[in-house]
Amino acid sequence: MTELWTVEIDSSVCVGSGLCASSAPECFTLETSGRARPPQAPVEAADEVLEAAENCPAAAITLRKVAGGEEVFAP
Ligand code: SF4
Numbered sequence: 001m002t003e004l005w006t007v008e009i010d011s012s013v014c015v016g017s018g019l020c021a022s023s024a025p026e027c028f029t030l031e032t033s034g035r036a037r038p039p040q041a042p043v044e045a046a047d048e049v050l051e052a053a054e055n056c057p058a059a060a061i062t063l064r065k066v067a068g069g070e071e072v073f074a075p
Contacts, residue, residue: 007038
């Protein structure tokens with residue numbers, strides 16, 4: 001069974017670089033306000049989503065496993 005992650009973005013620190021939306025467009029959306037928006041529903045675990053979190057210049061992205069809530073990546 002595929003692992004599912006929840007994606008959180010701290011909009012108070014997001015600088016709107018758009019890197020996350022470039023690396024994982026199916027997951028992240030850049031809003032007209034200039035901040036990134038996470039998906040409303042959990043996403044399937046994927047390298048590009050993890051890389052987007054790791055490479056966020058503002059360290060704004062947190063990923064957690066749906067099952068158990070364990071952190072996959074936290075800035
Ligand atoms: S990569 Fe980080 S700073 Fe850039 S838009 Fe995404 S969440 Fe915001």
